[in-house]
Amino acid sequence: MRRPKRSRAAEAFGPSFWVFAGFAGIAAWAVWELKGIGAVGEALSGDLDVLLFLLPRMIGGMLLAGLVQAILPPDLVAKWVGEDSGLRGIFIGAVVGMLTPGGPMTSFPIVVAFYMSGADRGALVAYLTGWSLLGFHRTLVWELPLLGSEFTLYRIAAVIALPILAGLIARRIPLRAVGPGREEDGPTAGSRRAGGEA
Amino acid sequence: MGGIFEPGVMIIWGMVVVALVIAMRQPGARLRQGVMRGADMFLVNGPKIGVAILAAGFISQILPEDIVAAWLGESAGWQGILIGCAVGPFFPGGPLVIMPLVLALLKAGAGVPALIALLTAAATWGLHRIFMFEIPMMGGRFTALRLVSSIALPPLAGLLAALLVQVLGAPAPGH
Structure with missing residues (x-):
């Protein structure tokens, strides 16, 4: 989350920008070769339509994502999943996962923290599944603008119950391995290093 | 529009x-x-x-529209969902890579159930994230537990999406 002002332009026009630009260039060339200049123009005007459609959604979505991040204090989040178990723990895990912004650099350190503080494994699985399937941040910033609101609503409806299902299954699996700090196989030094990055 | x-x-x-x-x-x-x-x-x-x-x-x-439509289109049914499940885990990186590819497939005639299965598979079985983050940070056993718990989710999501499409009709193309 630290983002010094100077590097913003560097981040915006970083490697992924150029990779996409490269893909766009190669694909444009291929379209021209295969289908002629008319198809290139067709694709461009389609892109313009998409962009005009997106802008009001994208700006609103990102503003919303930023505000939710500012409103939700992280300590409160840790308390919710850390202490509880039972169906409520799974449910809370799933919801908190959905509310966790950012990529794996944010979510995995949180999971490690939950794990260390004794969270139930069903809640942990529900958390990770909720975050990866329904993370509001990703949905607002990427899915809604690119794939449209109807597709997004269909997908949300199709997967909304799955984090809880995964949590319930995780609890039934007879694998004794998951106990905070007891197993060699638990969170490792690497996770503590990466934890500082969140 | x-x-x-x-x-x-x-x-x-x-x-x-x-x-x-x-x-x-x-x-x-x-x-x-x-x-x-x-x-x-x-x-x-x-x-x-x-x-x-x-x-x-x-x-x-x-993208060859006839092939995309035949393999992943609404009419591909189960087959499309299974292909989505099989392809999803191999998509590298985060939403930055996946969403534009899904958009391209959607425009080329892929069906909503197959794409939702694909997105679910990428989210829950994404190999890139498993090897880069989950195993190093949570250990192999927890990862195995989570994977076993979510093994059925992508096909289930595809199936639920197919039901939704059947009941409500395909979502209006956003653009």
Whole structure:
């Protein structure tokens, strides 16, 4: 989350920008070769339509994502999943996962923290599944603008119950391995290093 | 096409207003922080999204529509869902890579159930994330537990999406 002002332009026009630009260039060339200049123009005007459609959604979505991040204090989040178990723990895990912004650099350190503080494994699985399937941040910033609101609503409806299902299954699996700090196989030094990055 | 007063836009901005009011009532500079983060996200991601749309537009022009439709289209049924499940885990990287590719497939005639299965598989079985983050940070056993718990989710999501499409019809093409 630290983002010094100077590097913003560097981040915006970083490697992924150029990779996409490269893909766009190669694909444009291929379209021209295969289908002629008319198809290139067709694709461009389609892109313009998409962009005009997106802008009001994208700006609103990102503003919303930023505000939710500012409103939700992280300590409160840790308390919710850390202490509880039972169906409520799974449910809370799933919801908190959905509310966790950012990529794996944010979510995995949180999971490690939950794990260390004794969270139930069903809640942990529900958390990770909720975050990866329904993370509001990703949905607002990427899915809604690119794939449209109807597709997004269909997908949300199709997967909304799955984090809880995964949590319930995780609890039934007879694998004794998951106990905070007891197993060699638990969170490792690497996770503590990466934890500082969140 | 693209009006400002469509339901989708209204819902998002309605939520923005609610969040703004909540942030205003909280102590400290929450409102400022939130708006700044939002603006930051827009500045950092906007250009990438722009070129991603460009790339998706061109790629969908050259994707063989008959093959995409036959393999992943609504009519492909179970087969499309299974292909989505099989392909999803191999998609590298985060939403930055996946969303534009899904958009290109959607434009080239892939069906919603197959794409939802694909997105679910990428989210729950994504190999890239498993090897880069989950195993190093949570250990192999926890990862195995989570994978076993979510083994059925992608086909289930595809199936539920197929039911939705059958009951409600295919979602209106966003663009």
